[in-house]
Amino acid sequence: QVQLVQSGAEVKKPGASVKVSCKASGYTFTGYYMHWVRQAPGQGLEWMGWINPNNGDTNYAQQFQGRVTMTRDTSINTDYMELSRLRSDDTAVYYCARSSSTFFDHWGQGTLVTVSS
Amino acid sequence: QSVLTQPPSVSAAPGQKVTISCSGTTSNIGNNYVSWYQQIPGTAPKVLIYENTKRPSGIPDRFSGSKSGTSATLGITGLQTGDEAEYYCGTWDSSLSAEVFGGGTKLTVL
Numbered sequence: 001q002v003q004l005v006q007s008g009a010e011v012k013k014p015g016a017s018v019k020v021s022c023k024a025s026g027y028t029f030t031g032y033y034m035h036w037v038r039q040a041p042g043q044g045l046e047w048m049g050w051i052n053p054n055n056g057d058t059n060y061a062q063q064f065q066g067r068v069t070m071t072r073d074t075s076i077n078t079d080y081m082e083l084s085r086l087r088s089d090d091t092a093v094y095y096c097a098r099s100s101s102t103f104f105d106h107w108g109q110g111t112l113v114t115v116s117s
Numbered sequence: 118q119s120v121l122t123q124p125p126s127v128s129a130a131p132g133q134k135v136t137i138s139c140s141g142t143t144s145n146i147g148n149n150y151v152s153w154y155q156q157i158p159g160t161a162p163k164v165l166i167y168e169n170t171k172r173p174s175g176i177p178d179r180f181s182g183s184k185s186g187t188s189a190t191l192g193i194t195g196l197q198t199g200d201e202a203e204y205y206c207g208t209w210d211s212s213l214s215a216e217v218f219g220g221g222t223k224l225t226v227l
Binding site for chain 2: 035037045046047059061062095097100102104105107108109110
């Protein structure tokens with residue numbers, strides 16, 4: 001069965017960077033785009049971008065361009081999302097979500113990133 | 118401010134029916150597929166409806182989706198207390214080149 005297992009919670013100081021991992025299993029890793037979506041406390045879903053695990057192509061939401069980097073390691077079926085220059089309003093749960101062309105069919109369990117001085 | 122507009126909350130009694138609307142524009146809903154997600158507090162979203170009207174395997178037929186023009190609707194019949202959750206609509210926005218979501222609708226089963 002398809003599983004997306006994310007790395008554990010992080011606490012970071014403002015200005016630092018965080019890198020969240022998403023290990024995929026149960027399907028052909030290079031066959032599906034991976035998206036990242038975040039959710040601030042008590043708020044809705046916010047799309048951050050996608051990576052094509054087959055060739056590493058990426059597409060980032062405009063509000064994150066310059067701060068976000070999505071990468072993958074095909075040898076271990078893992079995607080990564082790194083967000084730099086963290087601010088307090090980056091405190092959120094970050095999800096990886098597999099794309100089945102027009103929708104997100106499987107989600108990771110989420111990773112809480114807390115930005116606090 | 119979300120690109121797609123949903124009512125903040127809806128409520129109904131067990132066994133009744135409820136609908137949740139999602140309003141957009143020709144850049145998003147009007148020309149792209151809509152999906153609906155259910156999020157129970159503390160858990161990741163789960164897809165209920167994709168490509169406007171289709172249900173993934175395992176989703177009961179109490180859940181239905183429709184789309185007309187620049188609006189979409191999620192319907193839930195035979196409400197159960199376990200349906201209490203936040204519901205989000207989502208679609209691709211061709212102008213923004215971004216996936217966009219509604220602000221979410223909290224369903225309360227009274």
